[in-house]
Amino acid sequence: MRLATCNYRCTGCDAINSLYPATKALDKRLGTDYHERFLKLLKEIQKNDYACTAALTDVKGDRSKRPKDERDMFIHVVEKRDDGIVVRGAKIHQSGAFAADVNFVLPTQTFREGEEEFALAFAVMPSDKGVKYILQNTGYQAKFREGGDFETGNPRYGDRITCTIIFDDVFIPWERVFIYEDLKATRDVLTYFANSHRCVGAACKAGFIDSMIGAASLMLKANGLEKIPTLRQKIGEMVGISEAAYGIAVGAATKGYEAGGSWQPNQLLANAGKIVGVDGFNRVIMNLTEIAGGIPVTAPSEFDLKNSEIGELVKKYLKGSESFTSEQRLKIIKFVEFWVTSSHLIGAVHGGGSPAAAVIFLQYLTNLKEKEEAVKENINL
């Protein structure tokens, strides 16, 4: 199966990869049994091949305030019972959550002392009462509602839906609670998650970009331009970006480290991959745009092509190279449109946290002292 877009399961895997060592360390510190609870769910997930996602980003409200001052803007406990907890709040940007079997709910950020009520991790099921999904609504959702065989560009897999999840006082049984009001475990799970997702996110950019490279190559052929050196050069640049993103992810995995029985990607390399991925994705969009020309956004629709009155003329004037029918050429055009005007660029920038967040991580993760010492030795300082 080849999606040419997101399969949504990455965040679920990242959540599993981060809750595993974080709950283990938490239990070791506090003598609790969170890890066992987590393992029980994990086994069920593996047995049933459940699709999992992770929900992280709280809606946050006014960012100049602390969570205490706008409590509902951050998921928190409104009632503690013997058999579980009742949570309230909302998560935004949750790709695929509405269609997943299990959604891991992780904290959106680290918290300070006194903010323990927000330091939570748990799993929510579609059957839990009070969970509400509100879907995104970009132009592509509107296009998909109108249908057509290929007008949406990526008809099989392109109806990528992200959503907001509202927790309208949802009861979560203790066996699905993995962090309960603990600041240290929150910090742990966030760090593991961020690094895991940035490593994965670099590799997935390679997949997206490969799809755009294929589209660019077909576009050139459909236009009879496949031999123009300066356009081929742009494809070569796209290949370089795709491979770079993939290569850093491989490097991050290879130079990873063991944490509580799990393998975690190298933190510096994972964050570096995020930055290369964003810069590269943007250049790829620009190269694809230069290769394809303006037609991906100005082309007639599939419906015009099939129109009984005007269709023949549209077909005539959409013809490019003889190796492609007009319909085939329009399919390629609409596929390119999908890449250059959908939410993918924005997703690449903000998925797994903003590039600015990755730069801050890099500042803190790197061993500056070691680098200073090497220089001092060089210059006899």
Added chain:
Amino acid sequence: MRLATCNYRCTGCDAINSLYPATKALDKRLGTDYHERFLKLLKEIQKNDYACTAALTDVKGDRSKRPKDERDMFIHVVEKRDDGIVVRGAKIHQSGAFAADVNFVLPTQTFREGEEEFALAFAVMPSDKGVKYILQNTGYQAKFREGGDFETGNPRYGDRITCTIIFDDVFIPWERVFIYEDLKATRDVLTYFANSHRCVGAACKAGFIDSMIGAASLMLKANGLEKIPTLRQKIGEMVGISEAAYGIAVGAATKGYEAGGSWQPNQLLANAGKIVGVDGFNRVIMNLTEIAGGIPVTAPSEFDLKNSEIGELVKKYLKGSESFTSEQRLKIIKFVEFWVTSSHLIGAVHGGGSPAAAVIFLQYLTNLKEKEEAVKENINL
């Protein structure tokens, strides 16, 4: 009036600005009366304040072939009559043409000897028989079809429509023919048009970017982030890009030259403006994306906000700063979505020709010899 998008009239003005000197030179060379014909129409346009556009880009078909080998892919004369000509072909990427009073039809490229039949310029009116407009169909057209008060982001002016114009054997009377099978005049009008449009296009980017700067500033305020230095810095960068694009356009106009009684922008500066405009526009989109976060593409819709069942919860969780209602914040979010996912970036890249075309112009326009001589003098060569 403030559009926050294209007003469509620029190409019409550029056509006027280029046909004026080109027809004058043509008449001088051949003793014809094209310039007079043109002036007659121009006066009518000015008297009635007609909205004019220009149609340039032929559909071209297989780019590896010459026009002769796929005649209908380039507009050409199929019949020459005493009272006018009958033309066939199609133009793509014609912003606003379907709504204009007058469309100037200009050649898409220069032609070689033997290709005179394609070397044409004329004006077409909406009432001419056989003219057919096929509209573009991006996600935004689908969104606009669904309506709403502000779900489209730019409800007043955002329904920017570009189209393909098919000339299904259209009769054009001689008084609206301005170039008839003349290679030299074709070259002239194209050069004037390209420079005029690139000059104007640099300035118009400033207008687009100013709209994005306003949106970015409102977005920061609606999120309570307006005091964060690194985000304000991104606004400063956007301002720099807007002003740069505007400044080059002013420079190009100031250092322009007189051609046959018209004022033409400086060719080098106009083309430089194109390149700065494209690079800058891309960076502006990236800055706006970083400032706004992921929400412009993941937000619920206006319809969810107004939904009787779920609306109150959506309202609650979309709230940001107290200075804005949830609806106001969502309006800003949707306006940002309009900029970052609509066809504007692609339009910026290809409008007025690709950046690659501008780079080629710059190679030929610059006085390399003079620069070499200056170096030779420096190094005693």
Added chain:
Amino acid sequence: MRLATCNYRCTGCDAINSLYPATKALDKRLGTDYHERFLKLLKEIQKNDYACTAALTDVKGDRSKRPKDERDMFIHVVEKRDDGIVVRGAKIHQSGAFAADVNFVLPTQTFREGEEEFALAFAVMPSDKGVKYILQNTGYQAKFREGGDFETGNPRYGDRITCTIIFDDVFIPWERVFIYEDLKATRDVLTYFANSHRCVGAACKAGFIDSMIGAASLMLKANGLEKIPTLRQKIGEMVGISEAAYGIAVGAATKGYEAGGSWQPNQLLANAGKIVGVDGFNRVIMNLTEIAGGIPVTAPSEFDLKNSEIGELVKKYLKGSESFTSEQRLKIIKFVEFWVTSSHLIGAVHGGGSPAAAVIFLQYLTNLKEKEEAVKENINL
């Protein structure tokens, strides 16, 4: 005369252009006669065609401290006399100052209340006692000390010297003091200077880049590569950057404003020019490097070429195209080396203040409110 480097006089002109309106406003506010003093000197300068520079950047010491805490790191008055003042401190980065007839000494930054002692502007002459110039010492100074006909790359004009000026208790008569302990006038003169210099600095980048374009073109010819499209494209890009920098400067001058009888460049455009200039200069260096190959830094020296033992072999193997002798080719190579390894890139980044400073100016100068209002009107906010 064509320098292919800095003529040093720009800062002097900027100082004149900023002291003129600043002293006028100062006198109007305080009833003083600074403007008259300034005019007297200006007339003398004009009569004698004196070369003038401006000295701005104090050495500053520990940047985390205020001037009061390290007084000598900022020029200040150590004695006030009836006939003048005695000043102490040092200015760094003063291009050409050691060779100028008049150096205008301007404040390095704005100051707060209580820091009036640093709020000074005056003119210093080479004959003033206690002024000491300490020259920069990069690899190029070492090369120039070793001499040769063209080994330095830019033998006629390339010995561009920047220096530190130490004011070892220098007496300045009142007639050459133009701001004396005044915070407002300091702010004025700095703003005028920064804008004037950034406008000028954008234009001067065009001159530098034109020199590099000429060198790139000669280099291609000397290597027999002048017909390779991808290399010619790089020259086209360089032309675009040069023209853009020039165009913004023209735009800034054209859209300038009158201030106390002087014409000042548009502030937004001047700062935009700074940023475009720096980004562009860097790209130009990269393009020139790609065009020239590695030889500008690996080539044998002029002395090897002329060496009696090895010279003939060096000559043989340095030969490129037949249109150039080996010596001519080496002259071009050394001229390229001059551009890509000398201090010019660093000078482009920091001359007239850092790009970061320009971005901050742009944030404050732009009318954000107006841009927000335009958006609000668009989206009915």
Added chain:
Amino acid sequence: MRLATCNYRCTGCDAINSLYPATKALDKRLGTDYHERFLKLLKEIQKNDYACTAALTDVKGDRSKRPKDERDMFIHVVEKRDDGIVVRGAKIHQSGAFAADVNFVLPTQTFREGEEEFALAFAVMPSDKGVKYILQNTGYQAKFREGGDFETGNPRYGDRITCTIIFDDVFIPWERVFIYEDLKATRDVLTYFANSHRCVGAACKAGFIDSMIGAASLMLKANGLEKIPTLRQKIGEMVGISEAAYGIAVGAATKGYEAGGSWQPNQLLANAGKIVGVDGFNRVIMNLTEIAGGIPVTAPSEFDLKNSEIGELVKKYLKGSESFTSEQRLKIIKFVEFWVTSSHLIGAVHGGGSPAAAVIFLQYLTNLKEKEEAVKENINL
């Protein structure tokens, strides 16, 4: 040992890594014994820990001509004897060659049929008669000739010397000839070498950049600026670039392949690393420049600091933070100067071939068909 510059041995290792499989395949094809000859030398190298380099780039003369038309511009055989061959020609850009124990001489490019005389690989020893080294001569060589304790910036290791090697009819015994007039083996060794060197070159950029990060961090501290967020952010960006270059190299090595008993890096990833490395190196130089300010190129010299007459004043005004003496601060400044004005940027661009060459490799290496097929499946083409 920490060099903070090149150790010169990388090309020697790359030559070994490429001659190993290339000679093996050559022998298999032709039944020759080149591989055995090579292994004999390799064992000697390993036993003695010989420093090896590789010499590739022929001087090439007029690039518009073929080698046949300017035979001496490409190394070729002028005499074939029973005991060996006599070669003539010259190689440029050979870092460290003059100081190496063994220089592998590899072909500069692939050759066509009829050009077999240039298809050679062999090893040359310092003792071979007729080998002449002509050193590069940049400003840094001039600085090193003048001496000083730290004026050169990188006094221990910075005297990085690249040279031209002239083969003035040099006799090479058969046991050191590894490819003799064979087009296929030439192609093999070049491909192996290019990929090996680009993989290594990505990793070595990380080392260079780490040295610049250390310098940037010390510079901030010496100026009292280490707490400014926007400057720290620039260090974070530098870290991301360093780690990205390193990560891709690790990825390339991990995803490598076996060739004739040797392990070769993944070709796509190695070439991607080249491009990321060049772009990144340039940004690092710019960040370091922005962090350090203008002083690395305008500072007084070490000799001024130690001057009996002016030294005390220089010391006074060069003082920054109290944690550093003026001399310590000047050492850091000079070390930064070494990075931003020496030949390192040009070396990063062209070492291991130009970025343009890597882009062309990427076009040919990638499986475009596979990417097209994936798209076709997606859009039912």
